[in-house]
Amino acid sequence: MSNVRLLPxxxxxxxxxxxxxxxxxxxxxxxxxxxxxxxxxGRLHGGAIAGLLEIAAIAAIDxxxxxxxxxxxxxxxxxxxxxxxMRPGLLVDSYARGEVIRIGNRIANVAxxxxxxxxxxxxxxxxxxxxxxxxxxxxx
Amino acid sequence: MSPPEPAPTGAFxxxxxxxxxxxxxxxxxxxxxVAHGEDWCEGALDYDRRLVSDPVSxxxxxxPIVSLxxxxxxxxVWIRRGVRGPQATLDLRVDYLRPAKPGATVFGRAExxxxxxxxxxxxxxxxxxxxxxxxxxxxxTFMLTDQG
Numbered sequence: 001m002s003n004v005r006l007l008p009x010x011x012x013x014x015x016x017x018x019x020x021x022x023x024x025x026x027x028x029x030x031x032x033x034x035x036x037x038x039x040x041x042g043r044l045h046g047g048a049i050a051g052l053l054e055i056a057a058i059a060a061i062d063x064x065x066x067x068x069x070x071x072x073x074x075x076x077x078x079x080x081x082x083x084x085x086m087r088p089g090l091l092v093d094s095y096a097r098g099e100v101i102r103i104g105n106r107i108a109n110v111a112x113x114x115x116x117x118x119x120x121x122x123x124x125x126x127x128x129x130x131x132x133x134x135x136x137x138x139x140x
Numbered sequence: 141m142s143p144p145e146p147a148p149t150g151a152f153x154x155x156x157x158x159x160x161x162x163x164x165x166x167x168x169x170x171x172x173x174v175a176h177g178e179d180w181c182e183g184a185l186d187y188d189r190r191l192v193s194d195p196v197s198x199x200x201x202x203x204p205i206v207s208l209x210x211x212x213x214x215x216x217v218w219i220r221r222g223v224r225g226p227q228a229t230l231d232l233r234v235d236y237l238r239p240a241k242p243g244a245t246v247f248g249r250a251e252x253x254x255x256x257x258x259x260x261x262x263x264x265x266x267x268x269x270x271x272x273x274x275x276x277x278x279x280x281t282f283m284l285t286d287q288g
Contacts, residue, residue, distance in 0.1 A: 009201035012168075012190045036168035045165035046229040047207025054203050078202045082233040 004062040010055045013037065013048060017059070018095065026060035031094040044089030046124075049114055052096045053126040054081060057110040060098030061130070076108055076130040087123045092116050094123070106132055152218040154181050166211055169204060180251040181215040183208060187243050198242035202276075205246060205266055206234055209278040212250035213262040217282050220252040220260070225286050227260065232280035240275045244268035250278065258284050 004027050006015060014037075018030035031037070031052045039045030061076055096114040103109075108130045113122040158166065158173040169191070174182035185208045193201035210232055218224045240246050249271075250264030264278040265271070 007193045007201055008189070008195055009191050009193060009203055013203075035163050036165060038164035039166075045207060045210070046232070047169075047203070047210045048165050050206040050210065050232065051201070051203030054201070054206070077239075078236045080233065080235045081202065081206070082231065083206070083229075084231045085229045088228065 004059050006055060006059065009051065013051050013055070015052055015055050025063040026056075026098050026100070027063060028095060028097050029056045029059060031096070033092050033094075038091065039089075042091060044091065044094065046083075046085055046089070049085070049089050049094065049124045050081070050083045050126065052094060053083060053098075053112045053114055053124060054078070054128065056096035056098040056112045056114070057081075057126065057128040057130075058098075060100050060110050060112070061103070061108055064100055064103060075133055077133060079107075079129040079131050081126055081128045083124060083126045085124045087121065089114075089123050090116060095119070103132070108132060151222060152215075152224045154183075154215040154219060157215070157224070158183070165207060169207055171208060171211055174247065176215070176219055179216060179220040179253070180249060181212045181219055182247065182249045183212050183215075185246045185248070187245060192242075197239075199239045200242070200246065202234070202236055205236075205240070205248075205276050206232065208246060208248045209234065209250060209264050209266060209276070210280070212248045213252075213264055213278065213280055214282065216250045216252040216262055216264075217255070217260040220255050221284075225284065227282045227284050230259070230281040230283045232278065235277045237274055237276060240266075240268045246275065247271075260284060 018028045037048040098112040101109040155173040172184045191204045248266040254261040260282040266276040267274045
């Protein structure tokens with residue numbers, strides 16, 4: 001996971017890498033609670049939760065790339081994301097981790113879950129499809 | 141154009157809600173009210189380098205577009221309900237048709253096209269200047285969590 005780099009939007013949300021779960025490749029991401037994440041009264045904004053899920057999805061792909069010079073964001077373009085909200089996001093820290101379901105020649109499919117105090121009680125889950133573009137030429 | 145008319149439906153006023161917001165995610169993002177009708181709401185998200193996915197390309201991350209559309213979708217439901225009642229996003233699907241142009245404001249329009257006692261169905265489009273050349277399509281549902 002040494003080549004996992006989070007996007008500027010991750011800094012905006014306060015998302016950071018919190019470690020790796022059980023030696024698996026995909027990093028665990030943390031989004032500490034902050035005022036800028038609040039939606040309705042006493043609730044995180046669903047868009048902030050969705051943002052955490054998307055960042056975790058891309059970080060999971062990043063972690064699969066063997067070449068540390070590669071950067072998932074230059075190769076994988078989001079096609080779509082489907083987010084299911086299972087529980088209200090409370091005004092506490094949130095966590096997320098993606099799992100790469102499949103990377104083919106053209107498409108990558110990632111599943112992500114977000115939780116707060118209990119990983120067994122996710123607050124939201126997402127499936128994200130990303131298109132794989134041809135690697136840019138190195139020369140020049 | 142005809143002169144501005146008063147809000148076409150009851151108690152919920154999306155312009156006032158956004159204007160009165162002093163903190164939280166929509167303030168952090170800088171979401172702006174644009175317009176609304178009896179079952180729809182339009183808003184805008186100005187370009188902000190803090191929201192990009194890649195500092196080299198300057199392309200906006202997809203997450204802020206989700207926040208924009210989730211907010212507008214929720215407001216379209218409140219507009220149609222006529223009141224800011226308790227509700228929660230059940231699910232949201234976003235198709236990213238193309239990247240938004242770096243530097244461009246992203247506009248969103250969401251519509252609550254069906255409202256039942258417990259569920260509201262929404263759809264929406266985001267574009268960066270030309271509504272006929274959208275950057276994203278959105279479909280989602282909200283659960284109305286009022287008692288009874």
